Amino acid sequence: EAQVTQNPRYLITVTGKKLTVTCSQNMNHEYMSWYRQDPGLGLRQIYYSMNVEVTDKGDVPEGYKVSRKEKRNFPLILESPSPNQTSLYFCASSEDLTDGYEQYFGPGTRLTVT
């Protein structure tokens, strides 16, 4: 089954404790992206990757890191989480967004930073 998986689905952590949210897709997609969703703000892009070893900042990259060492995986790293990073996070992938291909979204990771 074609899908985007994220782990963990729920995470409660404390300020400053490094964490990684994994994202994996099995569709051989070139493009992958991370978003955060906050009430009243919709989804805002954190980082995106056009291909392996190619990443770029989205609209809200501060406090986040990503890497794209292999095509299928695109982990999101919070080196020192803060309470304002409490949010719902979505990973997405697409064959080629430049041609208007559909983005497939993962189920989301709800992160709480206390």
Next chain:
Amino acid sequence: AQSVTQPDIHITVSEGASLELRCNYSYGATPYLFWYVQSPGQGLQLLLKYFSGDTLVQGIKGFEAEFKRSQSSFNLRKPSVHWSDAAEYFCAVYSWGKLQFGAGTQVVVTP
């Protein structure tokens, strides 16, 4: 910079009635436009998209949207809503590797 505005934060509609969700965008060229739906506790699912051709686009679940360049709009419509259409709907515009989302419209369907 591009932007997407969904003027209605919340819409309540009766089952069987028609639904129209508004989306306005700000973008210099012809944009790639999308509508996504998010059911409670779920990820986002693509309803339809537009990037060229016929300005009336048909999507899944009986939805359609019309691109109007003169009004910078891409409104989503459904002639007769079902209770299962209760969800949050997001309009989005693509440009230069980024997908910019509107703030969303929450749709409540009453019996």
